[in-house]
Amino acid sequence: MARELRGVEIVDTYAEAFDMRVSRVIITAATEGWARTAAVSMTGFATSVIGCKVEAGIEAMLPASDTPDGRPGASVLVFAFNAEGLGSRLVERVGQTVLTCATTACFDGLPDVSERVQVGGVLRHFGDKLQSSKFLDGRRYWRVPVMEGEFLVEESFGTQPAIGGGNLLILARDQSAALTAAEAAVAAMRQVRGIILPFPGGIVRAGSKVGAKRYKSMTASTNEAYCPTVRGRVGIASELPATVNSVLEIVIDGVDRAAMEEAMRVGLDAACRPDVVQITAGNYGGKLGTHLFRLHDLL
């Protein structure tokens, strides 16, 4: 049974999310600007694990008082399907985007987690045997000599179970209304710690379905049930009400269920704006994902 929030229909359905692994990377730098620069570089091209092998985003910018070395920083969450893949991606991304970025240092944001992946322990080889390490309070740090001075990176990073692929679908009368609602939802959701919105600006306009009906080699293709421009074509089972002409999606990855639920709750609330017709969520009938988030439970 549908329910309404400020005139917006909340469909009685659920978002279907999947098991993933997450690591938290703390990047610090001489200024907040350089920390942000490194974090933005590190989280680039990390929208979907299907195409990018990893999903990543900036969880929060950190004041100097909240970082290991007392400098301004950024907390980055990186998600992958397994620890091995996550470790490889971290080495690639930290190596190419943080090691190279002026003034940065890189720390594990999950130091109490027992399962570890090697990051600094691999990147140290860039030092060509001129690197050195320090071991303090149970944590090992590598000092890699670089032209600027030294790059400091923690040897290993914690990785823990997480949830990926939570989502909200915002169905609106026009593109402008959908975008305004999605932007409001993103602004609210980014206040929640423990989650990221990996797509550009936190918003996806090209939601996908698994595989393709017409190209067998495709692993994912457009979600035509929510594409307004193909409504009415033969063979298209549209899910869109007649008044809906634009749909935007917000995909959420979280470190745990509580963070996901809180993000979806505030996002759903913020997205209920004028000219939004319906808010729903994507799922696969509960057959693929192990984490179901019922929208009505979030109201």
Next chain:
Amino acid sequence: MITLTLKELPSVPLEAEVLSPDVTAGLSNDAIRALPVYLGKRQRRIDDFFDVDGSSSDQITIQGDAARVKWIGRAMTRGHIRITGNTGMHLGAYMSGGTIEVSGNGADWVGAEMSGGLIRIDGNAGGQIGAAYRGSSTGMRDGTILIGGSAGLEVGMRMKRGVIAIGGPVRDFAGLQMKGGTIILASGAELRTGAWMMRGTIISLRPLPLMPTFAYAATYLPDVLRIYAAYLRGLGFTLPFDQQQGAYQRYTGDTSVPGKGEILIWNPRGA
């Protein structure tokens, strides 16, 4: 908490390695009173030298001048020992956990070959702090030792990991044959600092007479010292780290070994 009050200064050193939370925790006061100690070659009882009060605990307070009581906290793994007064040699040797605090002075071999835990001495200490015993290849393996006052010879000899921070002046051969870890000399040291060091870091906040086998590398602020500064700040020890105040001169060596160690000397701005 268990309180042991020394009745009088022993005439010769008293070996009392039973003064450890691992030994006393769970024992009744009568059982603690009966624990063996060695005065020279003679086995005696704890209550021959100490009054024992309090209740069963892994917190021990030792009151009185224990300057001739050796091996307090030997190989302890947990708990807390507070000594209000002085302490004898080998304090916390081989310890792997817990905390020892001394309000007076320590002696030689504080934290020798320790592998974890914290030792804090407000006064002066002797030589061979965190060092390897003679014939042993490796000294301190982890943990932290803070000395408020001065220290003697061969501080951190052959240490591999851990932190030793000393507020007062230190004598010769600090960091001798050092293999790793960090020694902080707030008031500098005398001669041959870092001799034969292979790895590790010696930080001096005062100018040092360096051996010619150390080569100047650069003047900078190592990011890793921010981590150490934060760690030591929590223990009440200040490690300067502000670009406005100065920078560290890095020297590498000891090239006679040849070693990959470093000596960082604080160079205040305008000095």
